[in-house]
Amino acid sequence: MDFIIDATLKALKHLYNADITAEDISLQQTRKEFEGQVTIVTFPFTKVSRKSPEQTGADIGEYLKNEVAEIADFNVIKGFLNLSIADVYWLKQFYNHILPGDGIVAEPNGKKVMVEYSSPNTNKPLHLGHVRNNLLGYSVANILAAAGYEVIKANLVNDRGIHICKSMLAWQKWGDGETPENTGMKGDHLVGKYYVVFDKEYKKQIDDLKAAGQTEDEAKKNAPLIKQAQQMLQQWEAGDQEVIDLWSTMNGWVYAGFEKTYKALGVDFDKFYYESNTYLLGKDIVDEGLEKGVFFKKEDGSVWIDLTEDGLDQKLVLRADGTSVYITQDLGTAQLKYNDFNMDESIYVVGNEQDYHFKVLFLILDKLGKSWARGLYHLSYGMVDLPSGKMKSREGTVVDADDLIREMKETAKEHTEALGKVDGFDEEEKTTLYQTIGMGALKYFLLKVDPKKRLLFDPNESVDFQGHTGPFIQYSHARIRSVISRGALQLEDVMPLTEVSAEERDLIMVLGQYPEAIQVAAQGHNPAAIANYVYEVAKLYNKFYHEHQVINAETEALKRFRLQLSTATANVIKAGMGLLGIDVPERM
Template sequence: MEKRIINKVVEGLKHLYDAEVDVKQVQIQKTRKEFDGDLTVVVFPFLRASKKSPEQTAEDLGGFIQSNIDEVIAFNVVKGFLNFSISSDYWLGVFNQIALTENYGHQKSSGKTVMVEYCSPNTNKPLHLGHLRNNFLGYSVANILKANGHKVVKTQIINDRGIHICKSMIAWQKLGEGETPESSGLKGDHLVGKYYVAFDKEYKAEIQELIDGGMEKAEAEKEAPIFKEAQVMLRKWEDGDEEVKALWQKMNTWVYDGFEVSFKTMGVDFDELYYESDTYLLGKGVVAEGLAKKEFYQKEDGSVWADLSDTKLDDKILLRSDGTSVYMTQDIGTAIERYKKHEDLSGLIYTVGNEQNHHFKVLFTILKKLGYAWAEECYHLSYGMIELPDGKMKSREGTVVDADELMEMIVADAKAMTQERGHLEGMSETEKEELYSTIGLGGLKYFLLKVDPKKGMIFNPAESIDLNGNTGPFIQYAHARIQSLLKKAESLGFSKEYDTVEMNAKEQELIKLVNDYPSVIKEAGKLYSPAIVSNYVFDLVKEFNNFYQTVDILREEDQQKLAFRLCLSQTIAKVIKSSMMLLGVKVPDKM
């Protein structure tokens, strides 16, 4: 319908004023609620062509379009805004079509493959609140891209080597007394994290000791014995020392087992894993090639740099003077590797916090410099930091929120809340437990995803599982209630078949919203933003609650209307469920 109106606007301008206007100049939008009508055209851009006042231009154009499109039954003009009303028959037709559509809103296959990287943890400590936002975001964006018809490869690169791992290792070796996940009952990643903390404690104590002995702080930080031991261990690892490698392997395995449990709770998964220990040498060859092609330059000390002055970025080091690589080198190599491995790849999404905005800008610039055209398709899905209501989350100050603990806590809260007022009769214990986690984790996910990824946000755990407001459980509740309604209708023997029906304003409003769903999916895909989906589904639910409250369904006497309302409710439930699936949030039938 939008397209038809746009075309008629162009035609009308030609007919009325003999003016040539490009289709792109026609702005069409949904009519705001406070005005009459369904669709609105802004006429200001055409004033030059019409040489008339905005009101007159709109009147002319409105008349032309009403008489040329049957479904346009009325128009009105407010200032320079031309509002059209579309017949309710048209909307009913739209709805009937939607009700029949399988997988409504999902786009046809694009033939494209997109890779989404998210999570990418270090293996020296457990996951925290920031990782939750990262995982939920990456997973949801992957779903959204699938709904846009793309093939998606979910991946993560595991940071399994480096000085930070050695810190945990050395501390465990010195203080661990052979402690294992089995012997301690600790989850593997938490056990390793415990020794990372132990390292830090010991390290600080040693620094203090050296300072007390009269050493400068900066020097003490380098000279602390435990730190030196970690460095020695890293060198041994790089030299392939068997004992070190074995310890490294053992502790990493503990961590992976722990992560696996966390991922399962979060409801995320991956198609392809990369390990930094395999990839950290990648990219050196490419840098050498780039140097030969004079894309990069070498300093006298032998270090290799990329000159980025033409893009207003500082020069970036790619190889140290001793020939070893830096993070950037590895990222260059890994990106190229991924494109080699997946011939049909056309997009690489990096879900990484906004503290690395600069890094990715540089990475993409260098890839372009090296002549990889696909660098244009790479995207840094950057997200802001999460703060807690009572202050910032800083690992240094020990206010990090552990992901496992948080999820456990929120599910426990959901349990308490649901037991108090839930409809749990007839559910088995396992079904109940599943429901608690659906509500708790659903609330958590929804809360973290409803905010524009780019922005920082304040996370309020209590609010996230509130049954009121813009929350996951509020939406889940609406879905459960519709299911209950449909079930009741079925048991009463009501039909969902109707021929034709006269709609009221609320029903028409709902159809218009449902009709937006496909464009919401497209928009969310284009902007890589689950927030667009959550805002949409919240609006839909609010509108439905309004309808549910004010319009009789099962008590309606007109069988046609009753059937239509059931069908409408059912379709809305489907859209709610589908939207929430895009966010990675389950919706229960009972709660």
């Protein structure tokens, strides 16, 4: 509210002949237990007023009430000046900015950002942890686009390495020609099945070797299966055609399976990078670092960087035999991405177990003098647990994403039918509604929590139509759309009002904060800011709806205004939930 800041500056000049800057004025939303909508903190002004915070607030409040038409009244609580803004101001804001939809998408800011998320391994299906990753990345990309950025959604697929060879070898040995077509299994599930098979057989061999007298470490190294997998990786890297063909076939199965899961989750990508194409990158950067003295070579020929002065440790960047490590590849891929898109920012959506890795990666790039390194950001997120406990993919007990999606639809169906919210729906409409509610429940539950926090996901709690849930917001939207359809509103019809109720004013206030909520969420890379904002909007509308008639309002002017307020609310809920990747039903 710039007009309040400008008026306060004039008040301070008039009352105390003080030249204060706008940065010295702190505006807050008035706490709910006090009268008013905007609060000015008066403590900083006591130096120039030479009065108590209370008296300073009273002086400024009196000046503003007399000189500014939009300020209807004020009260002072200790060092806080609470201002009541006139109804005509809120109505003007509503008709000039909120109802036309100003700020739902910001003007382009000229900045480009890449958001890299998903980053799956092609040896197993996506699981609950991947679900949080995908939903976070997709939502952050949406929010940044709404905030005015040009956004590239990227996926770096881990399609090579020893873990891929484990699935390939197990399928070769025990697959008996199984394919997605002849088994009816999704390709990622079929390949994941053989990853688990490998692990079980590998453990048997380890146990046999230990029984024969070898230590645990010796048995792990000497088990025939792991040696065969390592040999297969060497053959792949040497370009052995038979191994390459098998790798291509099985990865093809996985990609087809992933695509179905991505579609069910409602996420997509603009650019795919594959580690099979990038794993050799980075060696040129190592040479560059050696020339600049950023890296050093040990006697065995391995290349390192010393980060001890930065509070870290020494880090290997190239093995003695000249082969890459993960950091080598990531250095090269970071350069490749920048060369491809020349973006201002690059966001990596990766779990918090990789915090140290990204600290090292970003620091190395900065030390190498990469101008774009300061724009790199690790969106670190916590693990997702179910009430039954932590997931362990190698045990075959992973919480599979496809199973979770199916369970959410079923849970949504049970809750929706129990509440009688599908009366008058045909079967196709019911199926669509269960999908919308189930996925909305899942997405909202995972996104309403700050990404950095670990969370416990409860499917039943997430589908509750009451409380802080996606279905509560979805149902609120459907209710509003029902009101609007019964009101047969012509949006261009405006019949002037001069006052609004407290509930209407509160709703207008929060609707006007939507553009700011987008910017806050974008700057913090935090979808929870949008999720909690939309929940507040839905709560305030339900309070307004409970207190006031809409269709049967006392006057035609009031009816039209309340229908228009309902329309603006529905639009903001739909836009905000859309940023989270959540659909909202038109009726329930």
